[in-house]
Amino acid sequence: MIRININGRDYDVAAEPDTPLLWVLRDTLGLTGTKYGCGIAQCGACTVLVDGEATRSCQLALENVGSAHIRTIEAIEQDEVGRKLVEAWVEVQVPQCGYCQSGQIMAAAALLSQNPHPTDADIADAMTNLCRCGTYNRIAAAIHHAAA
Numbered sequence: 001m002i003r004i005n006i007n008g009r010d011y012d013v014a015a016e017p018d019t020p021l022l023w024v025l026r027d028t029l030g031l032t033g034t035k036y037g038c039g040i041a042q043c044g045a046c047t048v049l050v051d052g053e054a055t056r057s058c059q060l061a062l063e064n065v066g067s068a069h070i071r072t073i074e075a076i077e078q079d080e081v082g083r084k085l086v087e088a089w090v091e092v093q094v095p096q097c098g099y100c101q102s103g104q105i106m107a108a109a110a111l112l113s114q115n116p117h118p119t120d121a122d123i124a125d126a127m128t129n130l131c132r133c134g135t136y137n138r139i140a141a142a143i144h145h146a147a148a
């Protein structure tokens with residue numbers, strides 16, 4: 001058993017230590033808001049917050065989570081930054097297919113927590129998640145909306 005803290009709650013997980021956190025979230029805990037895209041830390045669909053840092057959970061082994069606090073999209077509205085981001089995403093109507101958007105919002109939450117008023121350049125630097133539908137302009141607009 002490996003104990004991890006997800007969205008403020010401890011879970012004892014029976015899985016191999018090298019199991020990616022993404023598998024544990026989706027298959028063991030049923031937290032399917034975090035998506036599987038590439039599995040090789042390239043696309044960002046699996047982004048969660050690890051002690052506030054945007055982290056690609058497909059490449060984070062269970063044994064390396066330790067005592068970190070993990071936040072997933074299911075708990076994004078627990079704080080003001082997350083609430084404002086979700087409101088902005090709705091206001092700007094960001095998603096197209098929606099598949100990448102959980103990861104995008106988690107990456108945006110990490111950005112705004114560290115930099116409450118990012119410039120376009122800051123957003124471009126921080127938001128490295130891929131969107132096959134090309135919603136990048138609306139993502140940037142929603143981040144500015146939430147920051148305002």
Ligand code: FES
Pocket residue numbers: 035036037038039040041042043044045046047056057058059
């Ligand atoms: S699924 Fe993790 S970065 Fe693509």
Ligand code: FES
Pocket residue numbers: 095096097098099100101130131132133134135
């Ligand atoms: S909204 Fe379709 S991949 Fe981003």
